[in-house]
Amino acid sequence: MPLIRRAFFARSVHAVAPDLIGAMFLFKGVGGRIVEVEAYHHTDPAAHSFAGRTERNAVMFGPPGFAYVYRSYGIHWCVNFVCEPEGSASAVLIRAVEPLEGLDRMRRRRGLRDERLLCAGPGRVCEALRITRAHNALPLDAAPFELRRRTGKVEVAVGPRIGITKAVDHPWRYGLKGSRFLSKPFRPAGGTPG
DNA sequence: TGCCCGATTAACT
């Protein structure tokens, strides 16, 4: 699988997000295949950058290809990949990973045996990979990160984002269709029955 | 300064 370079992220967050489904995401050799992400655009009221630059979200306003790590509900860490030209303040939230490398370390950190729950949620991903504020603003194309583009074709599911109260109807959540490692299943596409 | 809320999760009933 080819390494993902900085230019990969210098595109619309809505193009990058589905392209990340199936990509390999390792942190210090621990991680797996990205199976769920969400796109956050600077014009989107649900984005941290919508209200302007703060100390917390400053990385979002910088160049693409860097990690934006924030504290969620005062408890968990969540990791984003900054996208688009510098100043656009858009990013992709990594919501779920299929655990493939470093399973024992992930199980220890999470206090769990069940592989399905190791990285099924943005807070869980950061706990399993041990990503914290210390890794905010680090480049994604250098250690301790290792990102590799998917090679084969994948079927990408699309749906509304989770856990937000603003702009709830935008279909900006992307997932690997049929994966059992999602934080929540995607509602099947198609009209209402009957 | 004080207050409310949030891109969550686990442990409850």
Next chain:
DNA sequence: GTTAATCGGGCAA
């Protein structure tokens, strides 16, 4: 289904 844990941002005073 509900709730506690816990802290930074945004806004009112």
